[in-house]
Amino acid sequence: MEILALIVLTMGTALSLRWKRLGVIAGIASILLVLRFEPLLLIVTLIALMNLISLDLIGRKYGTVFALPALMLIATVHAFYTSDLPSLIVCFIVASVPTYALVLISEDLRTKTAIKYVTFMVTATILFVLGLILIYENFKLIGSFLLLTGLALEVGIAPLHEWVPDVFSEADPISASIIASLAKFVPFLIAFRVLGGEMDFLSLTFLIALAVISMFVGNIGGLTSNEPSRILAYSTIANMGYVISALAVNPLSLPVAFAGAFIQLLANSVGKVGFFTAIKGGANRLLSFILSFSMIGVPPLLGFWGKFFIATSLLKSNLTFLAIILVVNSVMSVPYYVRLARFFDRGRSALASAVVGVCVLISLTIYPNPIYYSCLSVWR
Amino acid sequence: MIWLILFLSPVIFSLPTVIAWTYRRNLSISSVVGLLISLAVTIYLYRMPEGFYTIPWLPSLGIEFRFVLDYLSKNMGVLTALIAFLIGIYSLEYMREDYRIGWYWFFFNLFTASMLLVVYSDNLLGLLIGWEGLGLASWALIGHWFRDDDELSYVGVLGRKVGPLKMFWSPSFAGWRAISTIRIGDMPMFLGIALIFALAGNLNVSQIDWNAVFTKIGLIGTTFLMISILMGPFTKSAQLPFSEWLMTAMTGPTTVSALLHSATMVAAGAYLFMRLSWYIQPWNYHELEPVYVFVLFLGLFSSLYGAIVALGCRERKVLLASSTLSSLGIMFAVTSLSYWVGKIAIVIAFIYLIVHAFAKATLFLVAGHLIHATHNRFCCGNLELTKRMKLAFLATVLSTLCLSGIPPFTAYWVKSGMDAILHEVSHHLGQTPMIIFVLIALTYSAFLAKFLSLNFLKGERAKLHLHGERLMPTSYTIMVLTLLPLAYVLYLKFFREGLETSSILVGILVTLTYVVGIVKPTHESKIGQALGDRLYLMALNDLIVPKVGWFFALLSYYFDRAVDLFTHSSIPEMFEELSKAVRRIQSGVLTRYVRIVIGIVFAIILIAGWFEWRF
Amino acid sequence: MIELFIPVIALILAPIFRVRGHWITFVAYVATSAIVFFRIVSGEVYYLKIAKLPDPIGYIYLFGDSVSHIFGFTIALVSALVALYSHPYMSHRFEEMGLSSKEFGRYWVLYNSYTYSMLLLVYSGNLLLLYTFLEISLVTSFLLIHYYGYGNRRWVSMLYFVWTHVAGVLALLGFILIGFENNTLLIPLLKSIPTLAWLLVFLGMIVKLPGLGFHIWLPYAHAEAPTPVSALLSPLTVGLAGYILLRLYEIDPSFILSHRTAIFIYGFLTSFVAGLLVFRQKDLKRLLAYSTVSQMGYILMAICLGTYGVFGVIVQYVSHAFGKAILFMSAGSIIAVYGLRNLDDMGGLHEQIPQIANASLIGFMNLSGVLTVGLLGEFFILRGVLEVFGLGRMAILVVLVFILSGLYSFYTMKNVFYGKPKGYEVKRVPKCLTVPLFVIGVLSIALLFYADPIVKAMMGVVR
Structure with a gap:
């Protein structure tokens, strides 16, 4: 299926140089081809679709760009169903490289930003892959350290987060939205697969340190930021902190932690897509408040379930202090999310409004069972 | 059912006035009809056999509205309803031009209903409802002229100051003073009631096993319990040092003062003490000795204080108010004697309450009429006034004679009874109570004579504004005339005590001071001034307690500010700085x-x- | 069961009708409260399963027993009357803010979700569901303050959100720990509560309730909220913290029992200090907010006082809800009619607005427990303190607090409504600004004499 999707995608992209629309259609078609009836993946697919559609807001002539989210999605979906090392590495790279191009297509971009981004990503990829290989070669400790460092660089976990605020605020909002959403799944998936529940004390300490620093840096940094895109950057840093903290649990509660982490990632992605689209095309105030509440973690919205399951798994692993830090951070984030929601007043374009609307709908997941159990089944 | 009519009819019949008084001012009559119905019911109850009647309220806790018909409640009920009804008639005329008739009638009738509830209730929680109703209604009525714009409604000389003390009080302030003082007594009383419920599992005064209660908590506990319960009566009956509110309560309409000072409110305190003593039967319990000694001396001192302050007062109503204080002290003191002499002390105190109620209501109503006629709160009026207001003069003469204990008028017989039991008690307590009591009696008759003299005989000339009032003189005449049959009844009851030499001696002394009071009503002196300023007891209410309160409030305020600054200023600033550091x-x-x-x-x-x- | 779904009608229809939405809301909540009152009398207990969530959450379901009914009755009733009151008040507020009456659409959405979430909170059979409704009520009230508040409404609403969110998440952690201990979060199945969980929930709840020191957010939020929202926040929402403590206390009182004296003293200090602070307030709504803190101190004290204390918590919640709803609404009426908030500008207002003055009197009677159902609340608290601490210092502390609340009540009455009138011209007050106040007032007096269903219901629960 994935092969077929790739073929469709290649064909469509090649032809889209002439007919822009064809690129969109090919992208959508290939995305639909890899559709799996697994709630978790369905939502990921939905996010990819929204990414793809919202690219239209950038208003570039070429249809080629529409292939990029589709490609990333294919890699992401594939990663969920594979476990051998080379495939994982390929997926990782395929899910990450298209973002370079996405950063480059942004309007009125200073090339510096793109260079910054690419520099970091390349370093991250190298460290990540190196770590992966070392772990497979049974150098567990250094391997996991390198893997975590690569992960931190890749997704933007403090103190290796330096690129995030710059890129998010200088790149086009839509590109940023893709970087903040679709690109995050594969690295965490691999990290969970490889490291989950098997870390020794030292790397666990390192991991927890990363998580705590990231949460605090993200939330504190967001407090005084004034641009919406910078706020979103810091919010991403904080969210990555929440997600990575789920890695610290003991093997017994790992499935719950995995579910929590991925629901949190979904919530984060949906929020980011919604907000970045809103920056580009405006959004209704009430809708943006709902997105904000989801990000803050107000029950029974999606963002709450993520934090809830993470906190549950942490408490179950006797990491009470980490759970407390997590909820305290979710409180600290309140002011800037509310400020963020206030930036928006009403939608300016129909497309943007539709995207934001879908994001709000997903955020309004008040019944977590399907996603939760699908996370568990994916984990097994 | 009969009980519901008794309590609800005044309140319900006042509602038309409340709703429609702005455009139909003659609706006040319906309120008086409500009072009349209550009066009829109390008379009906008077003829019923003694016993208990219950209405379910909180059966799951064993608390019910339980009403008692006994000697005390039967008489007290009729007394309350009768006086309220007569004052109601008087008010029809007195309050005709008022700017808040609805308010007046509602609370006047609520006042009566609450008092009746207190009178008949055997259950302490039910009684407390009436008790709180009394407090609320008195607050409402004392502050009735809330606008504070009429000099006639103030107490004290406007603008006068002594040191840091302002010596004049507006109605709204007086209302707050009343309810705040009463509150200080009500809550300990509430605690006492809860304690009784905890110990006895029952709140019916007549059913509580007092013996078990007292033995369970011992001497100290008993003292605590009794004092906390009696805090209610003390504040309500304005015993020392809670007397100030009663003086400034004179800011209310005179009818209110009359009601407040005769059969309701202040009498409720004394009445409750009598009722408790009636059923506790203190003569059976040694644990109660400290309490009863305390009440005896508190009553006597309050009474003495009231009497000498009345000597110095120049305002008609304040003079009468402090005389009420004096009488209430006597009631408390005599009731407390029941510890030594038994039930007879309660009966005597209760009879004195009835005599006092009629006489004091008459005097207040006369005072109200005088204020109405002279537009002056201070004592004034000479023979010319007497000529124009004969009925008022006669009523005053009769009621002062009856109240001060001049033989052979009403109070003389009661006071002879008191002399007799005080004599009996002197074996236990020495002669002090007796001496204080005689002093009080002498002073009492002196200031009543002063009141008579300054208003009708030797006062300054007053400008009269008579409007041909009918209802007002009628009602106080009826009231004062009830004292005469009462005198006969009491003569029959106490003639033996009344013919003792010591009683006659006291009677003669009292008569002498009465005559002196009439002949020389005024005497300027520093002491008189201090007495007129009530020995500066208001410093406690107006200066010391508020100062202490404000000090603590200030401390709390600083604490509040500090927390506010810390949480809403320091912490956010800290985060802001951190945030800037992170973003750097x-x-x-x-x-x-x-x-x-x-x-x-x-x-x-x-x-x-x-x-x-x-x- | 049906009564829990009547408000849904209002939730859907009221925003559609916009300006006339208050009637629908009113009717829906009156119907609810009437049915709930019958449930109190009949003492019915029922369950409604909704869904099963992964362990340790377990079944999400609604659950009604006597305690829920009593709280639910209060919430529904106050919501109904405040809805009626909202109409003239918010018209005035929208006019003042330059908004059109179309704004009522949004207002009714938020209002109804706010009240409905509070109603469902007391019927939640699962701690997670309870937490969910706690947060929904927080968020909706936050938005109401944010959109329609006074003063620095953005800052204030943020303040409110942050503080109460802290309360919420601390409680959530506690709930999760409880879930592990019992392997379920179903309230009737819970057996024991670990100390750490109790501590977390308790901390959260004293932020929300609030206790002394944590009370600092409340005057801001309650004073700057649009008045109908204040009239829900202060009577209903903060007291729900008491409800949560009560529920946990029923399951496992260990924590409260072992720290009884400390909590009691803390409750006393809360009540006493806040009571003193009332005297220093110049803004009427802020004054009322401090009195709320003082009254919540009662709840904190009462929770330590055994069976009768539990009764005290419940009755105190009801009486405070009624009283404070009346008072906030009357303060709002003064704002709507004369635009006055500062006590210095008031005095003698009985001259112009006697109806509101009289309603306030009933409100303050509720607070000080005079002739209203508050009398029973005080009675139970006194009874409780005697039972637990015996005769002595603690009992005197309670008496002190009761005296204080009586004092500030009538002191405020004097300062606002009596004294020399200030010469404002007499204006017509819309019926909806006064009638709801009297309805609540009459009910609170009637409940004193018809309190047996409530007492019986409470007896049933405690046994």
Whole structure:
């Protein structure tokens, strides 16, 4: 299926140089081809679709760009169903490289930003892959350290987060939205697969340190930021902190932690897509408040379930202090999310409004069972 | 059912006035009809056999509205309803031009209903409802003229100051003073009631096993319990040092003062003490001795204080108010004698309450009429006034004679009874109570004579504004005339005590002071001034307690500000600074980022590698 | 069961009708409260399963027993009357803010979700569901303050959100720990509560309730909220913290029992200090907010006082809800009619607005427990303190607090409504600004004499 999707995608992209629309259609078609009836993946697919559609807001002539989210999605979906090392590495790279191009297509971009981004990503990829290989070669400790460092660089976990605020605020909002959403799944998936529940004390300490620093840096940094895109950057840093903290649990509660982490990632992605689209095309105030509440973690919205399951798994692993830090951070984030929601007043374009609307709908997941159990089944 | 009519009819019949008084002012009559119905019911109850009647209220806790018909409640009920009804008639005329008739009638009738509830209730919680109703209604009525714009409604000389004390009080302030003082007594009383419920599991005064209660908590506990319950009566009946509110309560309409000072409110305190003593039967319990001695002396001192303050007062109503205080002190003192002499003390005190109620209501109503006629709160009026207001004069003469204890008028017989039991008690307590009592009696008759003299005989000339009032004189005449049959009844009851030499001696002395009071009503002196300023007891209410309260409020305020600053200023600022620090990393320069990242990555690799290969 | 779904009608229809939405809301909540009152009398207990969530959450379901009914009755009733009151008040507020009456659409959405979430909170059979409704009520009230508040409404609403969110998440952690201990979060199945969980929930709840020191957010939020929202926040929402403590206390009182004296003293200090602070307030709504803190101190004290204390918590919640709803609404009426908030500008207002003055009197009677159902609340608290601490210092502390609340009540009455009138011209007050106040007032007096269903219901629960 994935092969077929790739073929469709290649064909469509090649032809889209002439007919822009064809690129969109090919992208959508290939995305639909890899559709799996697994709630978790369905939502990921939905996010990819929204990414793809919202690219239209950038208003570039070429249809080629529409292939990029589709490609990333294919890699992401594939990663969920594979476990051998080379495939994982390929997926990782395929899910990450298209973002370079996405950063480059942004309007009125200073090339510096793109260079910054690419520099970091390349370093991250190298460290990540190196770590992966070392772990497979049974150098567990250094391997996991390198893997975590690569992960931190890749997704933007403090103190290796330096690129995030710059890129998010200088790149086009839509590109940023893709970087903040679709690109995050594969690295965490691999990290969970490889490291989950098997870390020794030292790397666990390192991991927890990363998580705590990231949460605090993200939330504190967001407090005084004034641009919406910078706020979103810091919010991403904080969210990555929440997600990575789920890695610290003991093997017994790992499935719950995995579910929590991925629901949190979904919530984060949906929020980011919604907000970045809103920056580009405006959004209704009430809708943006709902997105904000989801990000803050107000029950029974999606963002709450993520934090809830993470906190549950942490408490179950006797990491009470980490759970407390997590909820305290979710409180600290309140002011800037509310400020963020206030930036928006009403939608300016129909497309943007539709995207934001879908994001709000997903955020309004008040019944977590399907996603939760699908996370568990994916984990097994 | 009969009980519901008794309590609800005044309140319900006042509602038309409340709703429609702005455009139909003659609706006040319906309120008086409500009072009349209550009066009829109380008379009906008077003829019923003694016993208990219950209405379910909180059956799951064993609390019910339980009403008692006995000697005390039967008489007290009729007394309350009768006086309220007569004052109601008087008010029809007195309050005709008022700007808040609805308010007046509602609370006047609520007042009566609450008092009746207190009178008949056997259950302490039910009684407390009436009790709180009394407090609320008195607050409402004392502050009735809330606008504070009429000099006639103030107490004290406007603008006068003594040191830091303002010596004049407006109605709204007086209302607050009343309810705040009463509140201080009500809550300990509430605690006492809860304690009784905890100990006895029952709140019916007549059913409580007092013996079990007292033995369970011992001497100290009993004292605590009794004092906390009696805090209610003390504040309500304005015993020392809670007397001030009663004086400034004169800001209310005179009808209110009349009601307040005769059969309701202040009498409720004394009445409750009588009722409790009636059923506790203190003569059976040694634990109660400290309490009863305390009440005896508190009553006597309050009474003495009231009497000498009345000597110095120049305002008609304040003079009468302090005389009420004096009488209430006597009631408390005599009731407390029941510890030594038994039930007879309660009966005597209760009879004195009835006599006092009629006489004092008459005097207040007369005072109200005088204020109405002279537009002056202070004592004034001479023979010319007497000629124009004969009925008022006669009523005053009769009621002062009856109240001060001049033989053979009403109070003389009661006071003879008191003399007799005080004599009996002197074996236990010495002669002090007796001496204080005689002093009080002498002073009492002196200031009543002063009141008579300054208003009708020897006062300054007053300008009269008579409007041909009918209802007002009628009602106080009826009231004062009830004292005469009462005198006969009491003569029959106490003639033996009344013919004792000592009683006659006291009677003669009282008559003498009465005559002196009439002949020479005024005497300017420093002491008189201090007495007129009520010995500056208001410093407690207006200066010391508020100062202490404000001091603590200020402390709380500083605490509040500190917390506010810390949480809403310091903490957010700290986070802001932190946030700026975090954002300072974002310089936008790639080389600097790379340096940071490479530094961190190398450090991590070194640490990891060292740990990996060390072992 | 049906009564829990009547408000849904209002939730859907009221925003559609916009300006006339208050009637629908009113009717829906009156119907609810009437049915709930019958449930109190009949003492019915029922369950409604909704869904099963992964362990340790367990079944999400609604659950009604006597305690829920009593709280639910209060919430529904106050919501109904405040809805009626909202109409003239918010018209005035929208006019003042330059908004059109179309704004009522949004207002009714938020209002109804706010009240409905509070109603469902007391019927939640699962701690997670309870937490969910706690947060929904927080968020909706936050938005109401944010959109329609006074003063620095953005800052204030943020303040409110942050503080109460802290309360919420601390409680959530506690709930999760409880879930592990019992392997379920179903309230009737819970057996024991670990100390750490109790501590977390308790901390959260004293932020929300609030206790002394944590009370600092409340005057801001309650004073700057649009008045109908204040009239829900202060009577209903903060007291729900008491409800949560009560529920946990029923399951496992260990924590409260072992720290009884400390909590009691803390409750006393809360009540006493806040009571003193009332005297220093110049803004009427802020004054009322401090009195709320003082009254919540009662709840904190009462929770330590055994069976009768539990009764005290419940009755105190009801009486405070009624009283404070009346008072906030009357303060709002003064704002709507004369635009006055500062006590210095008031005095003698009985001259112009006697109806509101009289309603306030009933409100303050509720607070000080005179002739209203508050009398029973005080009675139970006194009874409780005697039972637990015996005769002595603690009992005197309670008496002190009761005296204080009586004092500030009538002191405020004097300062606002009596004294020399200030010469404002007499204006017509819309019926909806006064009638709801009297309805609540009459009910609170009637409940004193018809309190047996409530007492019986409470007896049933405690046994």
